[in-house]
Amino acid sequence: MEHISVLLNEVIEKMNVKEDGVYVDCTVGGGGHSAEIAKRLKDGKLICIDKDDYALKRAKEKIGVKENVIYVKDDYTNLKDILKEQGIEKADGILADLGMSSFQIDDVSRGFSFQKDGPLDMRMDTTKGMTAGDIVNHYSLEALKEIIYKYSDEQFAGNIAKHIVKYRQKKEIETTLELCEIIKGAIPKKFHKKKHPAKRTFQALRIEVNNEIDNLENSVQDMIDSLKKGGRLLIITFHSLEDRCVKHVINENKQGCTCPKDFPVCVCGKKPNVKAFKTILPTNEEIEINPRSRSARLRVIQKL
Numbered sequence: 001m002e003h004i005s006v007l008l009n010e011v012i013e014k015m016n017v018k019e020d021g022v023y024v025d026c027t028v029g030g031g032g033h034s035a036e037i038a039k040r041l042k043d044g045k046l047i048c049i050d051k052d053d054y055a056l057k058r059a060k061e062k063i064g065v066k067e068n069v070i071y072v073k074d075d076y077t078n079l080k081d082i083l084k085e086q087g088i089e090k091a092d093g094i095l096a097d098l099g100m101s102s103f104q105i106d107d108v109s110r111g112f113s114f115q116k117d118g119p120l121d122m123r124m125d126t127t128k129g130m131t132a133g134d135i136v137n138h139y140s141l142e143a144l145k146e147i148i149y150k151y152s153d154e155q156f157a158g159n160i161a162k163h164i165v166k167y168r169q170k171k172e173i174e175t176t177l178e179l180c181e182i183i184k185g186a187i188p189k190k191f192h193k194k195k196h197p198a199k200r201t202f203q204a205l206r207i208e209v210n211n212e213i214d215n216l217e218n219s220v221q222d223m224i225d226s227l228k229k230g231g232r233l234l235i236i237t238f239h240s241l242e243d244r245c246v247k248h249v250i251n252e253n254k255q256g257c258t259c260p261k262d263f264p265v266c267v268c269g270k271k272p273n274v275k276a277f278k279t280i281l282p283t284n285e286e287i288e289i290n291p292r293s294r295s296a297r298l299r300v301i302q303k304l
Helices: 006-016 034-039 053-062 076-085 102-106 132-138 141-150 159-169 176-186 199-210 216-225 240-254 283-289
Strands: 022-025 045-050 071-073 092-099 227-237 274-276 297-303
Touching: 006 034, 006 092, 006 227, 006 297, 022 034, 034 045, 034 053, 034 092, 045 053, 045 076, 053 102, 071 216, 076 092, 076 216, 092 216, 132 141, 132 159, 132 199, 141 159, 141 199, 159 176, 176 199, 216 227, 216 240, 227 240, 240 274, 240 297
Parallel strands: 022 045, 022 092, 045 071, 092 227
Antiparallel strands: 227 297, 274 297
């Protein structure tokens, strides 16, 4: 399936691209958002970051090799260091699309899909780190239960963990469909109809493999810190856990005076750091064209 950038028009409108501005795409993926930003630049600069080699390759094909477009293989958790290495102090706009690209999901060798058989990998950066196979074959029963519930709100987390541990006593769990069958056996059949029974567990494993949540809060703050006055940060989330995390950091930065209400004057001196725009959801038309956009939420803030 061809990758379709989620909320593309809304991102470009809210980014308010200036011809001479500095912009950062923290998760360039297939390059759809960045391609449109690059078209609007003249003397400006665009930094495209991704820790997935294949994503960067796809982005280069989409955007092209240009003097003012810089491709960086790294994790957005290192944003401040990346900008420093590029001689950039602050940016006019920063984008972080926290979703996965269609080509990543559809590539069976990556192990992200619960509908196609492939190795249990799920790493964004395929050159290092533990795999989903490492987790299901070596995590304790309690650790499996905790991550499945914590990262997906799966109500049958405990039973899924028990089934995984019981199965792996006979043989190692090697493929995605092998794991799917184990999960199906752990969830009552009446719950199989609304959504694929393995969907939540696969989400939890992917988050654990790539440490997606633990570093997100600090990363969002780094993004805010890296904006110029008047600069905008746009973040697209796809599930409630990461959206709550992003919202929490935004609310912390929106907060002004924290003095008790009965104080006659402010003594804390704290002022709001950002203003937030209304959260944007995909239209029915976009969802019809691209069903994977259904759970997307775009949060936009501006540095004060």
